Amino acid sequence: MIDLFGNIAMGLGVAVQPMNLAFCFIGALLGTLIGVLPGVGPTATMALLLPLTFGLPTEASIIMLAGIYYGAQYGGSTTAILLNLPGETSSVVTTLDGHQMAKQGRAGAALAIAAIGSLFGGSVATLVLAAFGPIMTRAALSFEAADYFSLILFGLLVSIVLAHGSVLKSVTMVAAGIALGTIGVDINTGQFRFTFGLMQLAEGINFVPLAMGLFGVAEILRNLENRGADVGTVRPLSSLWPTRDDMRRSWPAVLRGTAVGSLLGVLPGGGATLASFASYSLEKKVAANPSRFGKGAIEGVAGPETANNAAAQTSFVPLLTLGLPTNAVMALLVGAFIIQGVQPGPMMLKQQPALFWGLISSMWIGNLMLVIINLPLIGLWVKLLRVRYEYLFPAVLLFCAIGAYSLNNSGFDVLVMVAFGAIGYLLIKLGCEPAPLLLGFVLGPMLEENLRRALMLSRGSLLTFVERPISLTILIALAVTLVMLALPSLRRKRDVAFAEEES
Amino acid sequence: MFRRIKTAFAAALAAGLTLGSGLTLGAGGAAAETAWPLRNITIIVPYSAGGATDILARKVAEGLTTILGKTVIVDNRPGAGATLGTTLAANAKPDGYTLFLGQVSSHGIAPNLYTTLKYDPVKSFVPIVYLDAIPNILVVNKNLPVNTVDELIAYAKANPDKLNYASSGIGASTHLSGEMFKAKTGIQMTHIPFPGSAQAITSVIGGQTQLMFDNMPSAYQYVLSGDLKALAITTLQRSPLAPNIPTVAEAAKSVDLSTFEATSWFGLFAPAGTPKEVVARVNAATNELLKKPEMIKFLHDSGAVVGGGTPEELARHVDAELAKWKGVIDQAGVPKQ
Numbered sequence: 001m002i003d004l005f006g007n008i009a010m011g012l013g014v015a016v017q018p019m020n021l022a023f024c025f026i027g028a029l030l031g032t033l034i035g036v037l038p039g040v041g042p043t044a045t046m047a048l049l050l051p052l053t054f055g056l057p058t059e060a061s062i063i064m065l066a067g068i069y070y071g072a073q074y075g076g077s078t079t080a081i082l083l084n085l086p087g088e089t090s091s092v093v094t095t096l097d098g099h100q101m102a103k104q105g106r107a108g109a110a111l112a113i114a115a116i117g118s119l120f121g122g123s124v125a126t127l128v129l130a131a132f133g134p135i136m137t138r139a140a141l142s143f144e145a146a147d148y149f150s151l152i153l154f155g156l157l158v159s160i161v162l163a164h165g166s167v168l169k170s171v172t173m174v175a176a177g178i179a180l181g182t183i184g185v186d187i188n189t190g191q192f193r194f195t196f197g198l199m200q201l202a203e204g205i206n207f208v209p210l211a212m213g214l215f216g217v218a219e220i221l222r223n224l225e226n227r228g229a230d231v232g233t234v235r236p237l238s239s240l241w242p243t244r245d246d247m248r249r250s251w252p253a254v255l256r257g258t259a260v261g262s263l264l265g266v267l268p269g270g271g272a273t274l275a276s277f278a279s280y281s282l283e284k285k286v287a288a289n290p291s292r293f294g295k296g297a298i299e300g301v302a303g304p305e306t307a308n309n310a311a312a313q314t315s316f317v318p319l320l321t322l323g324l325p326t327n328a329v330m331a332l333l334v335g336a337f338i339i340q341g342v343q344p345g346p347m348m349l350k351q352q353p354a355l356f357w358g359l360i361s362s363m364w365i366g367n368l369m370l371v372i373i374n375l376p377l378i379g380l381w382v383k384l385l386r387v388r389y390e391y392l393f394p395a396v397l398l399f400c401a402i403g404a405y406s407l408n409n410s411g412f413d414v415l416v417m418v419a420f421g422a423i424g425y426l427l428i429k430l431g432c433e434p435a436p437l438l439l440g441f442v443l444g445p446m447l448e449e450n451l452r453r454a455l456m457l458s459r460g461s462l463l464t465f466v467e468r469p470i471s472l473t474i475l476i477a478l479a480v481t482l483v484m485l486a487l488p489s490l491r492r493k494r495d496v497a498f499a500e501e502e503s
Numbered sequence: 504m505f506r507r508i509k510t511a512f513a514a515a516l517a518a519g520l521t522l523g524s525g526l527t528l529g530a531g532g533a534a535a536e537t538a539w540p541l542r543n544i545t546i547i548v549p550y551s552a553g554g555a556t557d558i559l560a561r562k563v564a565e566g567l568t569t570i571l572g573k574t575v576i577v578d579n580r581p582g583a584g585a586t587l588g589t590t591l592a593a594n595a596k597p598d599g600y601t602l603f604l605g606q607v608s609s610h611g612i613a614p615n616l617y618t619t620l621k622y623d624p625v626k627s628f629v630p631i632v633y634l635d636a637i638p639n640i641l642v643v644n645k646n647l648p649v650n651t652v653d654e655l656i657a658y659a660k661a662n663p664d665k666l667n668y669a670s671s672g673i674g675a676s677t678h679l680s681g682e683m684f685k686a687k688t689g690i691q692m693t694h695i696p697f698p699g700s701a702q703a704i705t706s707v708i709g710g711q712t713q714l715m716f717d718n719m720p721s722a723y724q725y726v727l728s729g730d731l732k733a734l735a736i737t738t739l740q741r742s743p744l745a746p747n748i749p750t751v752a753e754a755a756k757s758v759d760l761s762t763f764e765a766t767s768w769f770g771l772f773a774p775a776g777t778p779k780e781v782v783a784r785v786n787a788a789t790n791e792l793l794k795k796p797e798m799i800k801f802l803h804d805s806g807a808v809v810g811g812g813t814p815e816e817l818a819r820h821v822d823a824e825l826a827k828w829k830g831v832i833d834q835a836g837v838p839k840q
Contacts, residue, residue, distance in 0.1 A: 047552035047579065054565065141709040185584070187696050190616070190673030191840055197619075199590075202583035318705075325701050335553030338720070339561065341804065345724030408582055449698070456695055457667060457711065 004131055011130075011357030015365055020063050023056070024362050027064035028369045031071015036079055036381070037399050042072035044406040046332050050339070058340040059355055063362040065336050066316075069329050070363065073312045074118050074370050077305055078381055081110045083396060085216035089207060090308035092438050093280040095215055097293060097300030104296050109242040111378045113250050113298055114305040115371050121258045121310035122367035128262045129314055130360050134349075136266045136314070137321040143267060145453035146464045150474040151267075152447045155274050156439070157478060170436045173427075177440025178447075180205060188452050200412040209404040209417035210441065214434040216400055217421025220393050222428055246298045253283050253303035260303075261310030266317045277439060279307035313363055319344060320356060539599050539781055540573040546602045546771075547595070549588025549609060551581040555718060555805070559634065559769055560604045562801055566792040567785070584674065585609050586620060593622035597776035602785065603628065605772045607676050611824035615832050616674045618839055624825060628772040630817035631782050632789045633810035635802050636768040638738040639680050639716040640723060641751065642704075642731040647713050652734050652754040655714070659690035666692040669703035669712040674837065677703065679828060680716035680737055680765040682835035684751075688758050707731060718767055719744065719806030737765040744806040768824070770810070770817045786814055 014020060034045045046065055053061030073090065080091040081098035094114070101110040128136075143151075156174065183194045184204030195201040242250070257279045264275040283303040284293045293300050315330065325331040337344045342352055349356050384392075404413040424434055458464035465471050544567070548560045557579060564575040580588030585608045592603035603609075610624045622628075641652070649655045659666050670678035673696055685692055695712050697703035704722055706712045708730045715722070716737060723745060725731040735751040736742050751763040771789060773782060792798050793811045802809050832839075 043551075050552060050561070054561075141705065144706075144709065144711045185673075187672065187698050189838060191838065199583045199587055199621075202587075203581075331551075331699075331701070332553035335558050338558055338805070341801075343720060343724055343804075345721070345728065347724055347728050409578070409580060410582070410587075453695060453697075456693060459664070459693075 007353070007357045008130060008361060010354065011359075011361030014059055014354050014358030015063070015361040017059075019057070020060050020358065020362060021365065023060040023064040024067050024366050025369055027067020028071040028366050029373055030064075031068040031073075032075040032078075032370065032373055032377075034068065035072035035075020035077075037403065042069050042329050043332060044403075045072070046329065046336075050332070050336060053336060054339060058337075058342060058352075059358050061340060062333070062336060062355065062359055063366075065333055066359060066363065067366045067369075069333075070122065070309065070312050070366060071370060073309060074115070074374065077114045077118075077308075078111060078374075081114065081301070082107055082381060082384070083216060084219040085396070085400070086211050089211075089438070089442055090276040090304075090311070092211060092215075092435055093276050093304045094301060094308075096280070096435060097295070097297045100294065100296035101298065101301065106296065107382050108378055109246050109298065110301050111381065112375065113242050113246060113302045115374045115378075117250070117254045117257060117302045117306035118309035119367050119371045120254050121261055121306035121308075122313050122370075123364060124258045125262045125265065125310035125313035126360060126363045126367070129317055129320075129363075130357075133317045133321050136317050140266045140318060143470065144468065145450045145457060146468045147470040147474065148267075149447065149450040149454050150465060150471040150478070151274075152443050152450065154474050154478045154481075155278060156443050156447065157482065166431075169430075169432050173432055173434070173436040174440035174444075177437040177442075178444030180210070180437075181441045181444035182448070187449055188456075198412075200410065204445075205416060205441075206404075206407055206413055207438075207442065208407055209413045210420050211438055212400045212404060213417040213420025213422075214424035214427070214437065216396065217417060218424025218428055218434070220397065221421060221425040223389065223393070242298070249298050250302035253279075253299040254306045256282055256286075257303040257306030258310050261307030262314050264307075265311030265314030274443075275311035276304035276308040279303040309367075316359075316363075320348065320359070539778075539784065540571055542600065543574045543576055544571070544600050544602060545576050545578045546604055547578050547580055547588055547592040548604050549580055549582075549585035549592070552577075552579050555637070555720070555767070556604055556606055556769065559805075562798065563604075563634065563771070563789070563792065566795065566798055567788055570788040570791055571784070584613065584672075586613055586617060586622075589613070590621045592772070593627035593774060595774045597774040597778075599773070599777050599781035601774060602631070603772040603774070604634075604769060606769045607767050607824065607828075608674075610770070610772070610821045611768075612674055612676065612679060612828045612832075614825060615829045616837065616839055624821060625818075627775050629775055629777050629782055630814045630821060631771040631773055632786045632814065633812050633817045633820055634769040634771060634789070634793070635807040635810045636738060636766040637805060637807045638719045638736040638742050639676060639765055639767065640719045640726070640736050640745075640748070640806075641680075641684075641714065641716050641734045642707060642722050642726060643714040643734060644707055644710050644712075645730060645732055646710060647732070649734070650732065652749075652751060652760075653757045655734060656688050656690055656755070656757055659688075659692060664691045664693065666690075666714065667695045667712040668692045669695050669697055669706050669715040671700040671703050671717075672696050672698060676765055676767050677716050677718070679831050679835070679837075682837070683763065683765060683831045684716070686831065686834045687760055687763060688755075704731075716765065720804075723806060737763065738808060739764050740808060742806050742808065743803045764827075766808075768810075768820070770820070772817075782814055 031042065034042065046068055053065065076091040077094045079085040080094040081102050084095050084099040086092045086095050098110045101107065183201055185202055186193050192202060260279045260282060261275040264278060280300060280303060283299045284290050287293065287299065319325055319330045319333065325334050334344050342348065342355065400417060401414050404417045405411060407413050427434055454464055465475065546560050546564055548557050550556045557577065560577045564577050567575045580591050582588065589609040592601065595601040614620060614624045643649060649658045668681045670681060672678065677700065678694060678696065681694060697706065700717060700721060703715055704717050707715045708725060719736065719742060726733040733748050735754040736748050737751055739750060739752060741750060752761045771785065790811050793809055799809055
């Protein structure tokens with residue numbers, strides 16, 4: 001423990017140097033601004049700014065790039081809440097209740113609770129990273145394909161609770177998402193699947209245009225249809241700040257979100273994606289009255305927002321302790337390290353302790369800066385909603401198009417976004433929720449990949465899923481959950497909840 | 504239009520940076536001989552930012568900017584296993600302002616793997632200069648009871664189909680190195696592909712798979728930390744980064760592997776039809792860059808063997824690589840598409 005405090009003190013010494021502080025601020029600010037632009041993600045921004053960091057000292061450049069990452073993670077929730085536009089996988093669930101809150105004039109409260117939850121989740125997760133990083137990495141390493149398969153299966157099945165309409169429709173949406181996820185090169189054979197000869201589909205449909213189309217563009221289409229009756233997306237706001245009741249409802253969700261996010265963020269390969277989905281499912285599960293979800297329940301914003309920021313911090317664990325990037329942004333950071341002459345890996349902690357602890361400490365400071373930057377901005381963002389819709393929607397569409405284009409510098413992604421905008425509009429008309437579709441899209445390919453890998457490793461034996469302790473534990477938990485769902489008393493409660501919702 | 508904005512922005516950044524770090528622009532006498540370059544030069548990289556190819560391209564761009572006196576920009580065009588960006592480069596205007604960072608995939612493996620390719624590695628490009636070659640390193644899980652290549656072969660023969668080797672994907676050099684090894688030694692191993700090198704090496708460290716031919720710079724860290732054991736590297740010369748690790752050719756006593764070579768090599772190309780004078784200028788400038796101590800140190804740190812030489816040498820290298828990988832792919836029976 002004394003070591004830990006000594007290390008953090010050393011890290012703080014690095015992080016509070018005026019230059020590093022300045023770059024931390026620049027990173028967090030840039031990240032926030034970029035996160036607020038729909039679709040312009042941290043990957044594109046960091047790629048663009050990478051050359052700028054060549055001339056900077058190592059600490060400053062890495063601190064700035066990390067700031068962009070968690071700033072964007074936070075900023076992404078702003079558009080999710082205000083415009084129903086998730087720019088990142090993790091902000092998909094934020095749209096469910098966050099945008100409903102905005103429609104009820106409570107955008108300020110939703111944004112504030114997202115900021116507060118993010119700060120709390122981020123700070124705790126940073127501490128977790130500092131204290132348990134190396135141990136957590138070892139634990140994550142013992143996750144094998146069979147264990148991932150069971151974990152993802154658990155996530156998919158339990159997340160059916162995400163939907164607040166008919167179970168049949170949500171299962172259909174999950175299946176459609178899985179089907180869309182199969183497009184592209186099959187990892188195990190290298191064969192193209194469902195690409196129809198289009199090279200642009202060789203690596204599958206990109207998440208960002210898909211999500212922007214299904215959520216953002218479809219929402220715009222629907223709003224335009226309703227013109228005259230209720231122009232604009234949101235009602236004028238009642239209050240900028242969360243009420244006492246909001247805070248009372250939120251803090252347990254924030255605590256749970258922190259735990260869920262910190263744990264899942266560590267898993268290489270999509271753990272952070274699971275975090276916000278898992279937190280939302282959990283909140284809905286423990287809520288006294290689950291029918292409030294999907295209609296502006298503040299716990300539905302507080303939990304996932306906290307979880308996604310906590311996961312954003314702990315996803316640095318595999319990168320910093322083993323040099324293993326868990327997502328595209330982390331892969332870019334690896335590049336930034338190498339350009340600076342630092343090979344990220346197990347040796348980094350020994351060779352560059354000041355850099356390692358400086359970066360961790362800067363995350364703390366960065367999270368604090370995020371709140372300082374964002375709380376005053378909430379008023380401004382909310383004012384943005386007063387802009388007349390005929391000016392607002394073309395601007396939003398333009399930014400979406402730029403965002404989609406900038407992913408691969410390819411116009412194809414813009415077309416994908418437009419196509420899914422039309423499909424999303426159709427789904428709204430059919431009363432289908434797009435969130436389960438996205439969940440299936442993200443988790444489906446991971447499920448298939450790990451199933452096939454597990455079977456290759458076991459030479460075809462299905463017993464591998466019950467022979468491995470981690471996998472077996474998860475499968476038992478899944479069975480228990482499904483039995484509980486099927487129990488008559490609970491089912492009645494669920495049916496009542498649905499009935500309330502439909503009335 | 505967006506591309507132009509983005510490119511302009513990147514150029515402004517790069518220019519600002521160059522000035523900021525106090526490097527002087529202007530190539531002196533050379534500029535008088537020909538009007539080229541009048542404007543910025545773009546290097547197309549068929550991978551996303553941050554990967555090994557991108558980092559190399561950015562270092563080369565930075566160096567050429569200083570030597571040529573015009574900003575050299577990296578344009579990332581990822582997709583379809585590097586074939587999208589390569590096709591784009593093949594069809595670019597051959598005016599000397601578009602260059603391409605070719606590698607073992609675009610100019611060695613992909614042409615043998617894809618039947619629907621819209622470029623020809625030889626006819627669509629003019630070679631400029633060979634940049635460098637990064638070895639793959641044969642690493643095994645630290646608990647696997649083998650310490651040499653011979654012991655690995657013996658272990659595989661004693662435990663048929665027990666070993667799994669990881670790769671960063673079908674058709675990657677990490678995959679085909681493994682197939683080449685199987686073919687030349689006659690041992691049996693199961694290929695477990697992953698969507699990327701990081702996940703693959705994680706599985707070797709964790710023990711889910713037992714071995715991998717990974718690209719040197721990332722994998723070597725785990726050898727230093729004791730998480731993995733290194734058995735050999737796959738170049739014919741030892742790597743300057745780790746001179747104590749033998750080559751596969753040296754290490755194998757029980758089997759003749761004297762021709763075993765699998766590298767991630769890189770070279771600069773231009774679209775076919777690019778003026779000869781431009782090719783000569785870029786070749787000279789890059790050869791100058793590859794002799795700079797700072798560049799040599801950067802390449803050595805990444806485990807690379809430094810290249811250089813004439814366009815003809817790169818052309819011969821491409822021919823040899825195309826033939827070699829054709830043989831491996833045919834022998835391993837990797838399905839084509």
